[in-house]
Each structure stands twice: as C-alpha cells, then as structure tokens.
Amino acid sequence: MEVEIGIGKSGRRAYGFDDIAIVPSRRTRDPEDVDISWELDAYKFDLPMMASAMDGVVSPATAVEVGRLGGLACLNLEGLWTRYDDPDAVFDEIAQLPSEKATRRMQELYAEPVKPELIPQRIREIKAGGVTACASLTPQKVEEYAKLVLDAELDVLVVQGTVVSAEHVSHDPARQPLNLKKFIREFDLPVIVGGCASYSTALHLMRTGAVGILVGVGPGHACTSRGVLGIGVPQATAIADAAGARIRHLDETGVYVHVIADGGMRTGGDIAKAIACGADAVMIGSPLASAYESPGRGYHWGMATFHPTLPRGARVFGGQKASLSEILTGPAHENDGTLNLFGALRTSMATTGYETVKEFQKAEVMVAPALQTEGKSLQRAQGVGMA
Numbered sequence: 001m002e003v004e005i006g007i008g009k010s011g012r013r014a015y016g017f018d019d020i021a022i023v024p025s026r027r028t029r030d031p032e033d034v035d036i037s038w039e040l041d042a043y044k045f046d047l048p049m050m051a052s053a054m055d056g057v058v059s060p061a062t063a064v065e066v067g068r069l070g071g072l073a074c075l076n077l078e079g080l081w082t083r084y085d086d087p088d089a090v091f092d093e094i095a096q097l098p099s100e101k102a103t104r105r106m107q108e109l110y111a112e113p114v115k116p117e118l119i120p121q122r123i124r125e126i127k128a129g130g131v132t133a134c135a136s137l138t139p140q141k142v143e144e145y146a147k148l149v150l151d152a153e154l155d156v157l158v159v160q161g162t163v164v165s166a167e168h169v170s171h172d173p174a175r176q177p178l179n180l181k182k183f184i185r186e187f188d189l190p191v192i193v194g195g196c197a198s199y200s201t202a203l204h205l206m207r208t209g210a211v212g213i214l215v216g217v218g219p220g221h222a223c224t225s226r227g228v229l230g231i232g233v234p235q236a237t238a239i240a241d242a243a244g245a246r247i248r249h250l251d252e253t254g255v256y257v258h259v260i261a262d263g264g265m266r267t268g269g270d271i272a273k274a275i276a277c278g279a280d281a282v283m284i285g286s287p288l289a290s291a292y293e294s295p296g297r298g299y300h301w302g303m304a305t306f307h308p309t310l311p312r313g314a315r316v317f318g319g320q321k322a323s324l325s326e327i328l329t330g331p332a333h334e335n336d337g338t339l340n341l342f343g344a345l346r347t348s349m350a351t352t353g354y355e356t357v358k359e360f361q362k363a364e365v366m367v368a369p370a371l372q373t374e375g376k377s378l379q380r381a382q383g384v385g386m387a
Contacts, residue, residue: 016219016234017270020277021368027353034349035356036342038281040258041190041211043132043155046070047328047342048275048357050260052285053136053160053303054222055079056091056296060125062324065293067131069328074158074283075122075135076303077145082118083110087295094315095297102315103306110306119145120152127153136160138303139178150188158192160214160303164205184209195262197233202245202259212258214283215242219264221286222302225312235264236277236365243278243361267337268344275345276363286316287338291324335385 038048051073063073136158194214218232261274289300302313330340
C-alpha cells in the first residue's frame with residue numbers, strides 16, 4: 001500500500017530489521033536437528049554467510065579462518081592487500097588517525113595504484129589454506145583483471161559496487177560500461193553481483209546469469225551513502241522484494257538465484273530476520289571487524305570510504321572483543337546477541353520449528369516496532385542486554 005508523501009508524490013512504506021519480528025509457530029525442534037548449511041553453485045558451506053569485502057575485515061589469513069569455520073570470505077582485490085606488498089604499517093596508521101583527518105589520509109593511502117601481480121598472489125594465499133577462494137572487483141575494473149583472476153584459479157567472483165545495475169548508460173565513447181550479462185555468460189567462474197535494493201533491479205541482475213545477488217544499499221555501519229546520496233531501502237523490505245524477484249525468475253527460467261543480504265546486521269536476531277525475509281545467506285562485515293584476527297585493529301570502513309571525490313563511508317571503531325570462532329559459532333560470553341551469531345540462527349530456527357534455511361524463509365513475520373523496547377526499561381536504564 002502506498003502512502004501519500006504529498007499531492008505529487010506517493011511511496012511504499014518500507015521496513016528495517018528493528019521494525020519486524022519472527023512469529024513462533026506451532027512446532028519447535030531440537031537445535032541439533034536444524035541444518036543451516038548453504039550450497040552455492042558447486043560449493044557447500046556449513047554457515048550461510050559471507051565475510052564482506054572490506055579491508056578492515058578480510059585479509060588472506062582471515063579468509064582462510066572464516067573458510068575453516070564454515071563460511072566464505074570475500075577479499076577486496078582493489079583494496080590495500082593489492083596496493084601494498086605488506087599493508088600492516090598502513091593498517092597501523094589508519095587505526096591511529098584522528099577522526100577529523102581519517103578520510104583525507106585514507107584517500108591518500110588508497111591513491112597507491114593496484115599492483116596487478118598482487119592479485120594472483122593474494123588469491124593463491126587463500127587457496128593455499130585449503131578453503132574456497134572468493135574475491136571482489138568493481139564493474140569498472142572487472143574486465144581489466146578478469147584474466148589474472150582466472151589464471152589464479154579463483155573459485156567465486158563478486159562484482160560489487162554501491163549500486164550495480166544490468167543496464168548502465170554512458171554517453172562517453174571512451175567509457176563504455178560493462179555488459180554484465182555478456183561478461184557473466186562468457187566467464188568461467190560463478191559470479192555474484194550487487195548491490196541492489198528493489199524488485200526490478202534484483203530481477204534484472206538475476207537475468208544476467210549471476211548465481212547470487214547482494215541485497216543492500218547503504219545499511220552498513222560504516223556506509224554513509226544514505227546520507228550522501230539520499231538513496232537506499234530498509235533491509236527487511238529490500239530482501240523480501242528480492243525474494244519475490246527470485247520466485248519470478250525461477251518460474252520463468254527454472255534457475256534458482258541466491259539472495260544474499262548484505263549489511264545492516266549486528267546480532268544473531270538480525271541474521272535470523274534476514275533469512276526469514278527470504279535471504280539464502282548473509283554478508284556481514286561490522287560484526288567480524290571486532291574479531292582479534294581482523295586486520296583493521298578494531299576499525300572498519302566501507303569500499304567507498306576512500307573515494308577520491310565523493311567519499312561515502314566512515315572509518316568506525318567497534319573494538320576487538322572476541323575471536324572469529326566465538327563471533328560466528330560461539331560460545332558467547334556476552335548477552336547482547338553479537339557473539340555466536342549462527343548458533344543464534346540455529347536456535348531461532350529451532351524455536352520456531354524450521355529445519356532448513358529454505359523452510360525458514362517461509363516463517364511468519366509481523367510488523368512489531370515495540371519488539372526492541374517492550375519490557376526492556378531496566379535494560380535501557382542500566383545499559384545492559386538489548387540497550
């Protein structure tokens with residue numbers, strides 16, 4: 001139902017994770033009987049998750065550790081790991097920058113050009129760990145580096161930008177856009193594309209031949225696109241719309257395209273809501289930035305933070321509080337939902353009676369803005385729990 005914004009404009013009401021709740025069903029089951037595994041193309045993962053292609057989150061070493069724990073980590077092939085032979089000193093400097101100088105200095109640090117020889121080197125470092133190797137490139141650079149990626153035997157490629165469309169238009173003959181459909185059909189690896197936040201864009205991206213789409217424009221903790229550009233859709237609605245596009249695409253082609261919720265999730269409850277809204281898996285960055293192993297020293301920043309003319313992100317501090325293992329699979333030693341994220345997903349599914357992720361996508365949800373505050377006055381007053 002559309003809401004009148006003014007005489008000349010109306011729009012749909014959209015919902016974020018804090019606006020909705022998952023409704024318990026008539027059935028419960030043992031958490032041990034719940035299967036949260038995820039199959040993407042020829043690959044199977046114990047956890048339905050990807051680690052975001054953020055320099056402060058994913059290094060070759062953390063990619064191996066996430067893979068060992070059952071997930072899939074995505075390395076940014078246009079980030080610090082391919083601009084510097086040894087970026088440790090750069091991470092140290094970024095962590096020590098005062099807030100008022102961080103953006104300008106990061107623009108300078110990211111002005112260092114990508115070294116093409118480092119692209120296959122980083123991919124091979126991940127593959128040497130015996131895990132599935134995944135990495136990202138922007139649409140502007142993917143054709144330039146495609147052969148390097150193939151020669152290094154990457155397993156999964158992510159073509160990622162703030163917003164990616166299947167129909168980019170340019171009047172500049174020297175800057176012709178990537179033909180996404182042609183590229184994916186001719187490329188020898190499974191490709192994930194994103195981000196998007198609407199039914200129509202999701203459907204068009206699915207028609208390119210991608211195995212998965214990233215859903216999320218601006219919900220990340222470090223992203224400022226919603227303020228800088230004024231664009232975005234709250235995640236619960238964006239995911240549900242993309243899931244609707246997946247149904248239509250499946251009906252039209254018989255091909256199932258994975259919906260991957262990208263950003264806006266902090267707790268296990270957020271991840272459960274993303275799945276219940278229709279996601280097959282989630283891409284998370286901020287929760288993992290708090291891991292001892294993450295390269296950002298407790299800081300993280302988005303892929304557009306260092307844009308040379310219009311930065312659309314911030315360097316944010318989440319601290320370091322647990323290992324990657326504790327954050328993803330537990331055990332938790334805090335009660336705020338930020339640890340043992342996928343133990344929480346498993347328990348949410350068990351409590352509501354669903355055995356698999358695909359079953360859980362059919363869970364009943366309701367608009368429940370009081371969910372975060374009802375009966376929680378003492379927690380808020382004392383700054384504990386859900387406060």
